[in-house]
Amino acid sequence: MSLLSSSNAYNVPWVEKYRPIKVADIVVNEDAMICSMVEPTVQQVEKLREMIPLYEFVKEGINIKDIQWAQH
Numbered sequence: 001m002s003l004l005s006s007s008n009a010y011n012v013p014w015v016e017k018y019r020p021i022k023v024a025d026i027v028v029n030e031d032a033m034i035c036s037m038v039e040p041t042v043q044q045v046e047k048l049r050e051m052i053p054l055y056e057f058v059k060e061g062i063n064i065k066d067i068q069w070a071q072h
Contacts, residue, residue: 020026049055057064 054064057067
């Protein structure tokens with residue numbers, strides 16, 4: 001008898017209700033997961049680079065240890 005039979009479905013803890021039955025059930029599509037995270041990551045990095053242009057400072061030879069940063 002399955003854990004999710006109609007008479008027992010509401011008495012099963014959440015963890016048991018969604019527990020994988022086969023190993024194949026826990027394998028994720030890594031390519032799709034990676035691709036779905038690339039664009040948000042790139043957007044966040046671009047946002048950070050706009051906020052703090054440290055890379056440009058380093059390219060121009062500015063010593064970032066000598067900069068007096070203002071707090072916001």
